[in-house]
Amino acid sequence: MKIYPEIKFDNFAKQVEKGLVGGISLKYVADGKEVKNFESNQIVILMQSRNGEISTTQKIEIFKFTFTEFVSQGKNGEVDGAVIVSNKKTFRQSGFFGRIKNWFKEATEQSYILGWLKNGTLFIGDPPPSLLNPGDFAKMLHEYNIKYWELDILRIEESNFFGKWGFMIGSAILIFPFPLFVAISNSNIGRKRDEAAKAAIAAKQKTTFDNIAGIDEAKAEVLEILDFIKFSEEFARYGARTPKGFLFVGPPGCGKTLLAKALAEEAKIPFKAVVPSEFVTVWRASGATSVRAVFQEVRNMAKANGTAAIxxxxxxxSLGSRGIDSQWEDKEDSRTITQVLTEMDGFQPNEKIFVIGATNRPEVMDPAIRRPGRFDREIIVPFPDLKGRKEILSVHCRNKPLSPETDLEKVAELTPLGFSRADLANVANEASIRAVRLKKRSIEIDDFEMAIEKVLVGSERKSTIMREEDKIRAAYHEMGHGIMMKFAGCGGFPQKISIIPTTKGVGGFTKAPQKEDKYYYTKKDFLTRIKVLFGGRAAEEIIYGSDEISTGAKEDLQQVTKIVEEMICDFGMASDILGPRTLGLIEGSPYLGKTFRKRNYSEKTAKDVDSAIREILTNCYNETKKILEDYRQYLEKSAQELKKKETLNGEEMETILKEIKEPLGALSLFLL
Known part of the structure; x- marks a missing residue:
């Protein structure tokens, strides 16, 4: 390793803070020699200043953090500073072969976080996950008061042809053109094969609006697009500009792609579907070229058929989320999306080319993409309601032998609000598979019930052997939920309680009684939900004591905390303390269920929020314990029965209750 002027780490940190450092590189060392990163936990940091001078730090011990560990340390206020190192730019020494090697490295160079704790510990951490919006990551750093800087990866290559890498790089240059030619040829051949395969599949699987149900409003708006395509002259006669871009927005699996295919099929016009990954490859500048090729292909399709094309x-x-001003900008992605926008702006008035985009993350898209003139309309494709779920099930059960007693409306009632079209299709398919395995002549209602459970919590793992003490503890926990569903105001006993582990990691579950879809919730509804969730933990405390509470209530506690936070911060349900207002800004992706709250209130208000949360949770927990203590005899007997049978339904729970003589206080509560 080449020797450079040596500085202390403190001096390095000060130069970073002053903005004097342009790029850095880490070298793992042992016994004065450079080694691989898994062979040592000591490093030196090579630093290039803005004036081009290179220096190195003294040997330092470094620890490795995952991104989760980094966030945890930051949340606890332990992180003093962090450097986000990426290959957005490069610092190279002169030399032709050094530049060639750097070019090869650009496709594989990994970003990382180099940081130091307040106690002086130096660490290297994984970069933020790709699903995390870079803007959200920056806000998180500000929220945790972490000082951070962005630096580029420093690459130092020898320019001497006869150096260590001269022969290898020279050989690579000599043989490079041939594999490049083969790779590009194979890529083109593969793309043509893929397109031919897609066309063959599409020809067999015709999608029409008859195959689409449960999203009537979205379907009506798409039918209006059909009118734009078929009767464009009529709209032009009235001076109306025909929209050319449409953005389908909604959760995954709700039918966005299906709507686009049905539109093309009904309009009898050419249809081409692409995903952004088809535009971007390891070859530089290929994204924009691919975009131009795709748009030209669609134009040719429309011209050849004398019709419009989609x-x-x-x-x-995945392309539009990275704006031109983003600090985490990927130049290749930026060129690609810019080319898409240029193509859309370049449509001639007589060109009947319609562009439909689909996304479940509209909040991260650049406003330049969503503006009118590019995507003129946003069509929301939501989760289906109860009526929609029944219609979707009817579509997917058209060719299935249902028993006369199977009522699809009842099946729809068994599914929760939030089940997508894809979930319902999966339920219908799983019900069919179960009927075949059991050699039934038709599909019955219990097949659908088991299919819904399989989609929600996974298949039963009956082969798992649980200890007797774990089984009875799980029985007390789940019966705690079940009793609270009956006596806290949920409308009756649960449909089913099970303590059989499932393939999705659930140790047991309690299925709530059937209810209609509800779109407005009162404070009483939330408090009832909290008491039901507290039922498992409270039952364990009553039976085993406060020192023997298990980890089984982890998810219950997470849910109650989230519910109370929403009550107070989103719905103003603690107005006697905080006033009728909302608190915090919600950011993230609601369609994917990934949101976080950004604080916009004072420390005093934050203490009031914590106090209100604690008061509501404490009161609900005490009320839950009181109800379960009144019904302790029922809790113990029903838990023993559940341990024995492993599953109980509502009717069996009611039978057990009738066999028990409850105390007067509990009986009066039951009569209420």
Whole structure:
């Protein structure tokens, strides 16, 4: 390793803070020699200043953090500073072969976080996950008061042809053109094969609006697009500009792609579907070229057929989420999306090219993409309601032999609000598979019930052997939930309680009684929900004591905390303390269920919020314990029965209750 002027780490940190450092590189060392990163936990940091001078720090011990560990340390206020190192730019020494090697490295160079704790510990951490919005990551750093800087990866290559890498790089240059030619040729051949395969599949699987149900409003708006395509002259006669871009927005699996295919089929016009990953490859500048080729292909399709044509771009947010001003900008992605926008702006008035984009993350998309003139309309494709779920099940059960007693409306009632079209299709398929395995002549209602459970919590793992003490503890826990569903105001006993572990990691579950879809919730509804969730933990405390509470209530506690936070911060349900107001800004992706709250209130208000949360949770927990203590005899007997049978339904729970003579206080509560 080449020798450079040596500085202390403190001096390095000060130069970073002053903005004097342009790029850095880490070298793992042992016995004065450079080694691989898994062979040592000591490093030196090579630093290039803005004036081009290179220096190195003294040997330092470093620890490795995962991104989760980094966030945890930051949340606890332990992180003093962090450097986000990426290959957005490069610092190279002169030399032709050094530049060639750097070019090869650009495709594989990994970003990382180099940070130091307040106690002086130096660590290297994984970069933020790709699903995390870079803007959200920056806000998180500000929220945790972490000082951070962005630096580039420093690459130092020898320029001497006869140096260590001269022969290898020279050989690579000599043989490079041939594999490049083969790779590009194979890529083109593979793309043509893929397109031919897609066309063959599409020809067999015709999608029409008859195959789409449960999203009537979205379907009506798409039918309006059909009118734009078929009767464009009529709209032009009235001076109306025909929209050319449409953005389908909604949760995954709700039918966005299906709507686009049905539109093309009904309009009898060419349809081409692409995903952003088809635009971007390891070859530089190929994204924009691919975009031009795709748009030209769609134009040719429309011209050849003498009709309009549709270009469908699925998951468009993966390109459009990175704006031109983003500090985490990927130049290749930026060129690609810019080319898409240029093509859309370049449509001639007589060109009947319609672009449909689909996304489940509209909040991260650049406003330049969503503006009118590019994507003129946003069509929301939501989760289906109860009526919609029944219609979707009817579509997917058209060719299935249902028994006369199977009522699809009842099946729809068994599914929760939030089940997507894809979930319902999976339920219908799983019910069919179960009927076949059991050699039934038709599909019965219990097949659908088991299919819904399988989609929600996974298959039963009956082969798992649980200890007797774990089984009875799980029985007390789940019966705690079940009793609270009956006596806290949920409308009756649960449909089913099980203590059989499932393939999705659930140790047991309690299925709530059937209820209609509800879109407005009162404070009483939330408090009832909290008491039901507290039922498992409270039952364990009553039976085993406060020192023997298990980890089984972890998810219950997470849910009650989230519910109370929403009550106070989103719905103003603690107005006697905080006033009728909302607290915090919600950011993230609601369609994917990934949101976080950004604080916009004072420390005093934060203490009031904590106090209100604690008061509500404490009162609900005490009320839950009181109800379960009144019904302790019922809790113990029903838990023993559940341990014995492993599953109980509502009717069996009611039978057990009738066999028990409850105390007067509990009986009066039951009569209420």
């Amino acid at each position: 270009l469908f771009i699925d998951e468009i947010d």
